[in-house]
Amino acid sequence: MTVSSPIMLGLIGSLIAGSMTAVGATPVLFGRVPSRAIRDLSLGFAAGVMLSASFFSLIVPALDAAEIRYGNAVTPAGIVCIAILLGMGAVALLNNRLPHEHFRTGREGPESVSLRRVWLFIIAITIHNFPEGLAVGVGFGSGGINGGLPLAIGIGLQNMPEGLAVAVSLLGEGYSRRRSWTIAALTGMVEPVGGMLGAGIITVSEPLLPWGLAFAAGAMLYVISHEIIPETHRRGHQDKATLGLSVGLVLMLFLDVSLG
Template sequence: MESLSPIMLGFLGALAAGSLTAIGAIPVLFGRIPSRATRDLSLGFAAGVMLAASFFSLIIPALDAAELRYTSSAAPAAIVVVAILLGMGAVAFMNEKLPHEHFSTGREGPEAASLRRVWLFIIAITIHNFPEGLAVGVGFGADGMSGGLPLAVGIGLQNAPEGLAVAVSLLGEGYSKGRAWGIAALTGLVEPIGGLLGAGIITISQPILPWGLAFAAGAMLYVISHEIIPETHRNGHQNKATLGLSVGLALMLFLDVWLG
């Protein structure tokens, strides 16, 4: 694996992480659907993994990379803060401009009513998953295996409960078990596209490394705050969701230190 280019590593790492979406959705094929409380616990875990990855695998390395280029202590902090806000703003812009649908909050974006519901939902998941693939790609592009592997493993782990949540929601909309699983599996395929883009940009232009790392972190932070945490807190299972978040955060911190 070390002989592969960072761009290929970014693509393969994001592909592996995205494939966990399909694996996580497998229980629906056998009619084994976890309770709502269990799903909120697992989505809380996913939020914790993403939160830890944003800070320990992206923001801190972004600060380190910026400090190597600038002697002023204010410049690295300013670069990272601006890039985080740009990442959050980019996902917010897509969320605003692309028609899509969340099962919890309904249709959003322009002309949403003119598209079939399944396509609206797929667009929503694409907006959600792309920053995750981007983060994996940026990690590999920045520091090879040591930078990307913890992100790929962590995001892969949190993709499993997300895949299950997608498939269960589609079952609730009347889709067959096979079709619900298939659509859930397909939503993970946007991640290798993000991985390829992230690794490619960072590899081609090293000066934008701190910008890319912090941008990816901001994009993931928006998804955590806007999508995952509200979803886990709307059914009265806040304590379980918070427990899941705590475990996910601690596990991702361990993985980042161990694998990084």
């Protein structure tokens, strides 16, 4: 396998994007934690990038790919709608089914409620990192360097505030600096797995392309609405969160159109 093969590109691209989670979490290693307002602003930015990426890097290319194949507009619209709902449903199901309880063994009392919430947040971040990796992989697999680069940059950027949010939450629950950072870094390592799978599937089976792209978009949209935006609005920093979202949204749009 050469370095320029789509699967290799997908793997490298999603590995770099996923590693940005660890980079973003680095301040906790030095005990430096940005203010809650700054974290809500940057997590809002992550939501904006993801929102934009869902539409401009996943849903629009999914519609284009399906239109080339089916030659009309109704079938592609139907396929993309169904795949988005499947993606949202899959994450909802995972969110409800995954056992979180065992993470709080040894902890009892009022602490356990907030610790459980922190772990739900971490699981949600980990789960949605898979479709993000999938998206980067599919981007490289279907469009080569130009198809994958804007997504890899955008996803990498929004992984930084996500990694920081995870590490800071754990630090707040009494985990050591090193452990908080390590767990945050691990949530990003789901991305290269998704990236290789995404690039692999698209290389092997083109009819799956619109389904895969729209499914990944649905999974991301669920996490944005269900975890990320509520998380940024819990401490009264809605204005900053929305400002961050606006900047992330237009930045990703610009990246996608100018580099894609």
